Amino acid sequence: MSKRLIITGAAGFIGSSLSDSLLKNGLTVLGIDNFDTFYHRSIKERNIETALKSSSFKFMEGDIRDQDFLDRCFSDFRPDVIVHLAAKAGVRPSLIDPKLYLDVNVMGTINILEMMKKNNIRKMIFASSSSVYGNNRKIPFSENDCVDYPVSPYAASKKAGELLCHTYNHLFNLDIFCLRFFTVYGPRQRPDLAIHKFVNALLNDEVITLYGDGTSSRDYTYIDDIVRGISAAIERVKGYQIFNLGNSRPVELTSLVKLLEQSAGRSAHIKYLPMQDGDVERTFADISKAASGLGFNPEISFETGIKNYLKWFKEMKSDVGGPDLTIE
Numbered sequence: 433m434s435k436r437l438i439i440t441g442a443a444g445f446i447g448s449s450l451s452d453s454l455l456k457n458g459l460t461v462l463g464i465d466n467f468d469t470f471y472h473r474s475i476k477e478r479n480i481e482t483a484l485k486s487s488s489f490k491f492m493e494g495d496i497r498d499q500d501f502l503d504r505c506f507s508d509f510r511p512d513v514i515v516h517l518a519a520k521a522g523v524r525p526s527l528i529d530p531k532l533y534l535d536v537n538v539m540g541t542i543n544i545l546e547m548m549k550k551n552n553i554r555k556m557i558f559a560s561s562s563s564v565y566g567n568n569r570k571i572p573f574s575e576n577d578c579v580d581y582p583v584s585p586y587a588a589s590k591k592a593g594e595l596l597c598h599t600y601n602h603l604f605n606l607d608i609f610c611l612r613f614f615t616v617y618g619p620r621q622r623p624d625l626a627i628h629k630f631v632n633a634l635l636n637d638e639v640i641t642l643y644g645d646g647t648s649s650r651d652y653t654y655i656d657d658i659v660r661g662i663s664a665a666i667e668r669v670k671g672y673q674i675f676n677l678g679n680s681r682p683v684e685l686t687s688l689v690k691l692l693e694q695s696a697g698r699s700a701h702i703k704y705l706p707m708q709d710g711d712v713e714r715t716f717a718d719i720s721k722a723a724s725g726l727g728f729n730p731e732i733s734f735e736t737g738i739k740n741y742l743k744w745f746k747e748m749k750s751d752v753g754g755p756d757l758t759i760e
């Protein structure tokens with residue numbers, strides 16, 4: 433069993449949820465994060481509050497593009513596995529600052545791979561994304577489908593990350609699993625993502641903006657299922673493999689809004705705008721490979737997940753307060 437892990441992006445949504453779960457299971461974690469300004473530092477500090485109470489959790493603040501910082505991280509902590517989650521996330525902002533996205537997501541990933549080589553660390557899990565499928569016509573999306581046509585710099589950066597992981601597996605025999613996450617939601621969800629923005633608008637009686645005609649769909653996947661999938665990958669990582677981690681039950685945008693209205697007991701004020709550049713029509717994961725290779729089987733229904741999310745959101749608002757938790 434893997435005992436010691438480095439998690440990059442440990443203060444983020446997925447990284448902090450994974451850290452809590454691994455610590456609960458008795459593992460030792462070094463979390464790395466630079467508190468990137470994409471969203472508020474206070475949210476990320478709150479994310480790692482629980483982990484910081486554990487004597488098995490160490491945290492180092494710094495940037496994965498900073499070689500000296502990484503040398504310091506790896507000099508006194510030898511992990512069995514690295515879970516590389518740190519990235520500039522989000523499709524739309526990657527159109528505004530593509531160079532920064534490529535710098536962090538590609539050069540940052542090379543830095544981590546080089547550190548592995550230098551320190552003889554053999555195993556890594558890489559956070560890839562359903563966005564690599566672009567406007568794939570065939571559904572559900574399978575790991576065998578062609579992903580040569582990304583439609584945003586973010587998607588291109590994730591595809592580049594996968595290619596680098598393959599290269600380091602080929603050249604240096606590193607064991608790497610690339611996990612393509614499909615729109616992850618649940619407590620601590622990033623504030624730039626639709627569910628967070630819609631709930632915030634709904635509870636504040638503000639307008640919800642829908643891009644397109646409302647029929648676009650996403651394969652929303654609950655955070656606990658994603659954490660279970662990553663944990664299984666940590667235990668099994670061998671060779672180079674790509675796995676979809678999704679729910680395999682896409683939900684249309686208008687159905688999402690209806691469910692949020694029902695769950696919150698409120699009516700939404702909706703404004704429709706055209707689809708935005710970089711956005712894809714739908715995502716839909718074929719999870720048969722993850723089922724056989726990782727024993728992955730999503731357990732949380734969308735209805736339950738949304739209920740849990742609303743509960744968390746209301747508690748978080750009353751704790752942290754402030755109108756600035758949602759970024760636009």
Ligand SMILES: NC(=O)c1ccc[n+]([C@@H]2O[C@H](COP(=O)([O-])OP(=O)(O)OC[C@H]3O[C@@H](n4cnc5c(N)ncnc54)[C@H](O)[C@@H]3O)[C@@H](O)[C@H]2O)c1
Nearest residue numbers: 441443444445446466468495496518519559561613615616
């Ligand atoms: N949330 C999703 O729906 C989703 C879907 C597909 C893929 N992913 C991928 O999963 C990973 C985690 O996503 P998330 O939703 O938790 O995002 P997040 O933004 O909450 O977490 C990413 C963390 O990385 C940190 N980070 C950014 N740049 C850094 C740098 N240069 N050095 C060190 N740390 C840095 C940020 O401060 C942040 O805490 C990302 O790689 C993302 O691309 C997420």
